[in-house]
Amino acid sequence: MGLLGEILEHNSRFVAERERPMSKSPAKKIAIFTCMDTRLVEFLESAMGLRRGDAKVIKNAGNTIIDPFGGVIRSLVVAVFSLGCEEIYVIGHHDCGMSQIDGDALERRMVERGVDPQVIRSLHGSLSEWLGAFRDPCGNVRRVVEVIRQSPLIPRDVPVHGLMFDPARGRLDPLVNGYAALQGR
Numbered sequence: 001m002g003l004l005g006e007i008l009e010h011n012s013r014f015v016a017e018r019e020r021p022m023s024k025s026p027a028k029k030i031a032i033f034t035c036m037d038t039r040l041v042e043f044l045e046s047a048m049g050l051r052r053g054d055a056k057v058i059k060n061a062g063n064t065i066i067d068p069f070g071g072v073i074r075s076l077v078v079a080v081f082s083l084g085c086e087e088i089y090v091i092g093h094h095d096c097g098m099s100q101i102d103g104d105a106l107e108r109r110m111v112e113r114g115v116d117p118q119v120i121r122s123l124h125g126s127l128s129e130w131l132g133a134f135r136d137p138c139g140n141v142r143r144v145v146e147v148i149r150q151s152p153l154i155p156r157d158v159p160v161h162g163l164m165f166d167p168a169r170g171r172l173d174p175l176v177n178g179y180a181a182l183q184g185r
């Protein structure tokens, strides 16, 4: 039956026990942009005291923005202008897989699995650059906060906070205070 079958079977039981639907606008009026790391699932939200219905959550590998007009900004534009988000939280984490990527090893694995090396070479920049790999997760959060703050598509009065999360202990440390940065604008 495979994992898909197990998921669907669980889902039928889940739906049967469901409460009534809630609004799609976030109760706490915030958007979170964080990493897709497995350890953050059902952990970051509770570490922040957030419950279902409270926040918009956008995730990708390494909570990074490569294209300032790409998917992450697009989601933030919708979160702010259509769903009422008033603050943005960029949350990186320690021990992020994107800070440990070996571009050459990854390229070898891709080619072994049938990806055309020509296609990899045609990507913008090196494979690591295209993936958005970084060495310093804190530096990445600071950079991404700046990209969002400077975005011509995001209103200037939206605080953009930067935080680091410990995926083992659940501790959050502030890196950039979006309220303070707002006054300097």
Ligand code: ZN
Pocket (backbone or CB within 6 Å): 035, 036, 037, 061, 062, 063, 093, 095, 096, 097, 098
């Ligand atoms: Zn990560």
